[in-house]
Amino acid sequence: MKSLLFINGIPPKQLPEMSGYQIIACTDGAFHYLKEMNFPFEKLDFISGDFDSHSGKDETVYDQKFIYTPDQNKTDFQKALEILEEKGIQELHVFGGSGGEMDHFLGNLSVAYLFKEKLKITFYDEFSTYFFSPKNLALDNVKDKMISLYPFPTTENLTTKGLEWQLNKENLNIQTRIGTRNQAIENHVEITFEKGELIIFLHH
Structure with a gap:
């Protein structure tokens, strides 16, 4: 099974082709830029995170897709990977993994390392494709x-x-x-x- 995941780095300049994915998901930080890109949210299977960046007012229409993951000892990316692993995903394409604050980028690489034996993770940004x-x-x-x-x-x-x-x-x-x-x-x-x-x- 293959999944598409958006996380809270620099957004893609345009949305990728979304056919062929069994699960499409995002973290709560990426949810904001997807709204600005007019993402077709009917294609979204879940949104995960601690929702510390949400007002709780204008997102209520998506409540049924929220998965609350409050553990502050893990990043939102790691918690999303744990959910996808539980759902049986073997291959994952990640957008928004780089750019912005560089400690987030390095942290995302470290999280991907933790899962490299369980998930085939490939990151995409405007410059390159990268993977272990x-x-x-x-x-x-x-x-x-x-x-x-x-x-x-x-x-x-x-x-x-x-x-x-x-x-x-x-x-x-x-x-x-x-x-x-x-x-x-x-x-x-x-x-x-x-x-x-x-x-x-x-x-x-």
């Missing part, structure tokens, strides 16, 4: 696209094929060496590593 990479990754139709390889915090024995600056069983470390701003010189790119975590940023 499996240890063996193949990308197609990417020639001339910029691809950044970011260790989280380390990636060991990393090998690439099809990139301008190839890596051959090399290590990346957030403190000493990262792999941003590489370029695909082939349509088909392969990325493999043995240990650690790696975030792929595929620039538009």
Whole structure:
């Protein structure tokens, strides 16, 4: 099952195609920008959060779609992921995960890391698509696209094929060496590593 989730970062410039998703949801912060974008709320399955940004007056028409998640020890993004996991979602596309306050962006990456074995999470923004990479990754139709390889915090024995600056069983470390701003010189790119975590940023 696949889901579409909007969270409270920079809104997409336009709404994505919404066919093919079994569940469409948003956090309460994203609810505000979706209203401004004339989002078709009949397509929305739930809105989750602590609702600290809501007046409780003009949103009453959507009350039946609210899921109240007051736990202040977790972010609204994490609580939404827990709900989606309970509903049986395996794949998730996230909009609004970056931009704005950068501590939120880094926090969203950390939350995605917690769920990476349970959910296949892909973030989308106006600059790139990004996700935690499996240890063996193949990308197609990417020639001339910029691809950044970011260790989280380390990636060991990393090998690439099809990139301008190839890596051959090399290590990346957030403190000493990262792999941003590489370029695909082939349509088909392969990325493999043995240990650690790696975030792929595929620039538009």
